[in-house]
Amino acid sequence: MDLKQQVYNTIASILPDPAIKITDDVVLLGYDSLLDSMKIVELCLVLEELAEDLGFKFDWSTDTAISQSRGIFSSAGNLAAAFIAQHDAAKGK
Amino acid sequence: MSITYLSLSKKLRELTNNPAATAISIAVGGNCNTEYLLPGLKVSLAEAGINAEIKNIDYGSWIQTAQQNSLQADFWVVWLSSLAATKGGTATYNLDYANINNIVQHLITNKSKVLLILPEQMQISRDYYAPLYKEYLQAKHTLLQTLPSEVLFIDPEVIHTELGSANWYAARYWGLSKLPFHPNAVANLSCYTANIIAKCIKPSVKAIVVDLDNTLWGGVVGEDGVDNLLLDVNAEGHPYIQMQFLLKHLSQQGIPLCVVSKNNLEDAQAPFLQRDEMLLKLEDFVYFVANWEAKSKNIGDIARKLKLSVDSICFIDDSVYERTETKCALPTLIVPEMPNDPADRIATLINSGMFVIPNLSQEDLDRATYYKADVKREAFANSVDPEAYLQALNMQLTPIQIDPSNIQRVVSLINRTNQFNLTNKRHTVQDVMHLINLPGTYAYCYQLQDKFGDSGIIGVLIAIRDAASMHIDTFLMSCRVLNRKVEYAIYQHFIGWARNNNINQISAEYVKSNKNILVADLYSKFGLTIIAASNEATKFASTDFNDIIHPITINH
Numbered sequence: 269m270d271l272k273q274q275v276y277n278t279i280a281s282i283l284p285d286p287a288i289k290i291t292d293d294v295v296l297l298g299y300d301s302l303l304d305s306m307k308i309v310e311l312c313l314v315l316e317e318l319a320e321d322l323g324f325k326f327d328w329s330t331d332t333a334i335s336q337s338r339g340i341f342s343s344a345g346n347l348a349a350a351f352i353a354q355h356d357a358a359k360g361k
Numbered sequence: 362m363s364i365t366y367l368s369l370s371k372k373l374r375e376l377t378n379n380p381a382a383t384a385i386s387i388a389v390g391g392n393c394n395t396e397y398l399l400p401g402l403k404v405s406l407a408e409a410g411i412n413a414e415i416k417n418i419d420y421g422s423w424i425q426t427a428q429q430n431s432l433q434a435d436f437w438v439v440w441l442s443s444l445a446a447t448k449g450g451t452a453t454y455n456l457d458y459a460n461i462n463n464i465v466q467h468l469i470t471n472k473s474k475v476l477l478i479l480p481e482q483m484q485i486s487r488d489y490y491a492p493l494y495k496e497y498l499q500a501k502h503t504l505l506q507t508l509p510s511e512v513l514f515i516d517p518e519v520i521h522t523e524l525g526s527a528n529w530y531a532a533r534y535w536g537l538s539k540l541p542f543h544p545n546a547v548a549n550l551s552c553y554t555a556n557i558i559a560k561c562i563k564p565s566v567k568a569i570v571v572d573l574d575n576t577l578w579g580g581v582v583g584e585d586g587v588d589n590l591l592l593d594v595n596a597e598g599h600p601y602i603q604m605q606f607l608l609k610h611l612s613q614q615g616i617p618l619c620v621v622s623k624n625n626l627e628d629a630q631a632p633f634l635q636r637d638e639m640l641l642k643l644e645d646f647v648y649f650v651a652n653w654e655a656k657s658k659n660i661g662d663i664a665r666k667l668k669l670s671v672d673s674i675c676f677i678d679d680s681v682y683e684r685t686e687t688k689c690a691l692p693t694l695i696v697p698e699m700p701n702d703p704a705d706r707i708a709t710l711i712n713s714g715m716f717v718i719p720n721l722s723q724e725d726l727d728r729a730t731y732y733k734a735d736v737k738r739e740a741f742a743n744s745v746d747p748e749a750y751l752q753a754l755n756m757q758l759t760p761i762q763i764d765p766s767n768i769q770r771v772v773s774l775i776n777r778t779n780q781f782n783l784t785n786k787r788h789t790v791q792d793v794m795h796l797i798n799l800p801g802t803y804a805y806c807y808q809l810q811d812k813f814g815d816s817g818i819i820g821v822l823i824a825i826r827d828a829a830s831m832h833i834d835t836f837l838m839s840c841r842v843l844n845r846k847v848e849y850a851i852y853q854h855f856i857g858w859a860r861n862n863n864i865n866q867i868s869a870e871y872v873k874s875n876k877n878i879l880v881a882d883l884y885s886k887f888g889l890t891i892i893a894a895s896n897e898a899t900k901f902a903s904t905d906f907n908d909i910i911h912p913i914t915i916n917h
Contacts, residue, residue, distance in 0.1 A: 282370075305538050306396055306397065309366070310367065312533075312537065313365075313367050329532075329533030
C-alpha cells in the first residue's frame with residue numbers, strides 16, 4: 269500500500285463513519301471539516317504512531333499547521349503530501 | 362505508558378450501555394480545553410460500574426455556567442491550567458482566586474462535589490531559577506489554602522512524576538488544541554480523576570486486616586522476643602513504622618483496623634504494651650485476633666462481625682503463603698501483593714490507589730468508632746438473654762426528613778448499601794432532590810442511638826405518592842445495624858405517617874441482586890401480600906396499617 273493511501277486510511281480510521289471516502293480535497297480543519305477538535309488531536313496521535321512505525325518522526329507542528337488555508341491540515345491531500353515529504357527526507361530519498 | 366488517549370478513544374467507541382451501572386452526572390470545565398478529559402472519565406467510570414453523563418462546558422465559561430445555575434451536576438471537574446492562566450507561559454498568573462472561591466462555594470452549597478485540577482508545572486518553570494516557578498507554587502498554594510475544605514484536589518504532578526517529562530510536555534498540542542500537556546498524559550490524568558470520583562461513590566476498601574510479624578515490625582515476636590523487634594525509625598525499623606503511620610492515617614479516616622496473626626495472644630500484644638516506638642496502639646484495632654487457625658477463617662469471622670462483605674476488606678501480610686491461603690479461601694478478598702523488601706511496600710500500597718478516601722463526611726470519620734461500639738454491643742449480647750438484649754440496648758430511632766443538610770449521607774448510603782437494600786436503585790443527589798420535591802413524597806433517613814453510642818444515619822426510606830397509595834421506591838439500611846429489628850421501627854414510622862396522611866394502600870418491590878437475599882422476605886414479615894413474582898423481582902401490596910411490635914423507641 270502506498271504511503272498516501274496509508275495516510276488516508278489513517279484519517280478514515282478515526283471517522284465516525286468509516287464509509288466516508290477520503291480524497292485530496294477533503295477539508296480536515298475549520299468550517300465544513302470532517303474532524304472536530306478532538307478528532308484532530310486523535311489524527312495527530314495516529315499519524316505520529318504511523319510515522320514511528322515507519323521509522324521517522326512526523327512533525328505536524330509547523331508555524332502554519334493549523335492555518336485553515338495554508339496549513340498541512342487544510343486538506344487530506346496537503347496532509348498526505350507533508351507526511352510523505354517528511355518520510356522521504358528522513359529516509360534520504 | 363499504561364494508558365493512551367487513542368486506547369481510551371477506542372474503548373469509548375466500543376462502550377456499551379450497562380443498565381445496572383450507577384448513574385451520575387458530571388460537569389467538566391476550566392480555563393483550558395477540558396473536552397479531552399471526557400473519554401477517560403467516561404471509560405474509567407464505566408469500568409467501575411458507573412454510568413456518567415458528562416457535560417463539557419465551553420473553554421473559559423465554567424464560572425458563568427456555574428453562576429447561572431444552568432447546569433446541575435453531581436460532580437464538577439474544574440481544570441485550572443498554568444498554561445491557560447499565563448497565556449501559554451508568557452505572563453504572570455491570571456487567576457481570580459476570590460471569584461473561584463465564591464463559585465466553588467456556590468457549587469458546594471448546591472450539593473455538587475467539586476474536583477479541582479491544580480495548575481501544572483510548565484516547561485518554562487522548570488526550577489526555582491526559571492520564569493514563573495515561584496508564581497506556580499504560589500498559585501497552587503493559594504488554591505489549596507483558600508478553597509473550601511470539601512474540594513477534592515487533583516494534582517497533575519502525580520501523573521507528571523509517573524510518566525516523566527519526556528511523556529508530559531508537548532507544546533505542539535497547546536498550539537493545536539489548548540491542551541496543557543500531551544494527550545496521553547491528559548488520558549492518564551482523566552483516569553486518575555475518574556478513580557477519585559469512583560471512590561466517592563463506591564469506596565473499595567471498607568476495613569483493613571493486618572498481619573503483625575514482619576509487617577508491623579521487623580522480626581517474629583514469638584521467636585526473637587519483644588526487645589529485639591526492628592522498630593527503630595532511623596534504622597531498619599523505618600519501613601515498619603511507616604506502615605504503622607499509613608494504617609494510623611487510614612484509621613483516622615474511618616477505616617476500621619483489625620489484626621489477624623498466627624501467634625499466642627499474649628506475645629502478639631506485647632509489643633503494643635512494651636515498645637514505645639509503636640505508633641499503633643491496641644485501642645486502634647476493632648478486632649485483635651491472634652491464634653493458630655487459618656487466617657482465612659479468622660478474616661471470614663471478622664467480616665461477619667463487621668457485617669461487611671469480604672470484597673471490601675483488604676488484607677495486608679508480608680507472607681506469600683498467607684496471601685495465597687487467604688486468596689484461595691476467600692477469592693474476593695483484596696490482597697495486595699507485597700514486595701519482599703519492606704522499604705518498597707508503602708509505595709506499592711499507595712500507588713495501588715486502593716486507599717484513596719476522598720469522601721470524608723463526619724459519618725466516614727466516625728465509622729471506626731461505630732465499629733468499636735459494636736464490639737461492646739457484641740460482648741453485651743453474649744452476657745445477657747437474647748430476648749432481653751434488644752430491650753436492654755435502649756435503642757432510639759430518630760426519623761429525619763431528607764433535606765440538603767443530610768442528602769450527601771443519604772446518597773452515600775443509597776450507593777453503598779448492597780445487602781439490606783430492597784430495590785438496589787442507585788440515586789444521585791439530583792435524583793433524590795427530584796423525588797423529595799414530588800408532592801406527597803415520604804422521604805426520611807433515620808438516626809439510631811443506644812446505650813453504647815450514636816450509630817449516625819443508618820437507613821433510608823423513600824416512598825412516592827400516587828393518589829391515596831404510596832409506593833416504596835427505596836428502602837435500605839446500613840449492615841452495621843442488622844439483627845436489631847431497626848427495620849421494623851422504620852416501617853412502623855412509615856405506616857404511621859401513611860395513616861396520618863389518608864393513605865389506603867402501600868405497594869413495594871423486592872428486586873433481587875447478588876447480595877440482597879437477606880431481605881427477600883422482609884415485606885412478607887411486615888404483613889404485605891405478594892401480588893406478582895418473577896425470578897428478578899417480587900411485588901407486594903398492603904392495605905393493613907396495623908402497628909408492628911419492635912423494641913425501639915421512635916423519637917418524633
